[in-house]
Amino acid sequence: MTRAVDGGPRKRGRPTESEREQRREEILDAAVRLFLRHGYGGVSLDRLATEAKVTKRTIYGYVGDKTEVFTAAVARLNREVLPEAEPVDRQARTPGANALEALAVRLVITLHSDVAIGLHRMVVAEAHQFPDLATGFYAAGPQRYIDALSDLVPCPEELFTLLLGEPHRRRLLGLDAPPSRARAEAHVNGVLQLLDL
Amino acid sequence: MTRAVDGGPRKRGRPTESEREQRREEILDAAVRLFLRHGYGGVSLDRLATEAKVTKRTIYGYVGDKTEVFTAAVARLNREVLPEAEPVDRQARTPGANALEALAVRLVITLHSDVAIGLHRMVVAEAHQFPDLATGFYAAGPQRYIDALSDLVPCPEELFTLLLGEPHRRRLLGLDAPPSRARAEAHVNGVLQLLDL
DNA sequence: ACAGAATGACACGATCTAGTATCATTATCC
């Protein structure tokens, strides 16, 4: 008999092999949730252990100390946000005037999402303590989007900057909600017109 | 006989009236230095007390608890960074094609400085815990610069966004050093050309 | 079946931190 998905305390003792495979994922799921909500300093290992329904010793066994958990959580968030950019290449090859617009709208919606904004904010906040994370974040994030745009326009960096723009700055400061698709499309059209694209 | 400016332990007992006037400034000077370097969570009151050559009780007497010290430090930083925008109005009235360029260069250099970047990073990092600081920061900072530009160009928000651009994002992540004046001027000229200004 | 590995529950030590209290010392007020 298998235990209910969220049924009280986890059973004791050594886990089965299939449980072991899920274990690390569950820990990182909880870490991502908590770090996004409360930031690095606002999450204790006890709280993370409770959230992951695991003990601290198990966290050390599967991931490591707090800094390693944070690094792994950021890495997972990077992989979670960036696959949205994968269809870029496919879209880029699609001819027609709307290819650029479609890509831009995807980019705006993705990078203004709660997850992407939370990641961006965390990396900025901890750039002092985790400089390697900042380097990796920029290379895997903004730089990659800029490279994708470089196949389509002559000024990819400036286009990327404008696609984020002040709304993105305000999102980082927690001043606005994520834009609706309609707002994102309007923003994209405004930017493309401004740059004569 | 007056004590040397930075000569060992401060003398005990009730301070003179002139000392009282300086006291709060010295505390906030130290707070600004430490918060910029180590962030809100990275500064303890003991450390702040040592840096300000004062005891914790005196900090409570002059400023308040840690959150009030942080709020006061951010307010002081806002006042410290923004006076650079005061000459905006005077420059704006100066006719000639170089008025906009001169203002833009000032803006780029100021907002990429270590102090401005440190403030921006701190406000982003603590936007969850101090949402009022984020609101005040955007209104007194970016919004104010955008308003100043609105007298000179038809697309002030977009111009502001481009004047910061990816170099500013990279500065927030600790990836670049502050731009030289030459780099700032080159960046401004590139942006103004792109927008046909 | 049995030894060993991995876990949850619980506890513990060491460290750090916010905020307060005590006491001697120095300035201000009357």
Place this chain on the structure above:
DNA sequence: GGATAATGATACTAGATCGTGTCATTCTGT
């Protein structure tokens, strides 16, 4: 001069947190 206020030095309380230790429990490998 004497009372009062404000300070530095120091210690303290109370709580949080990181990282380990102990022990019973459960799975894996042989």
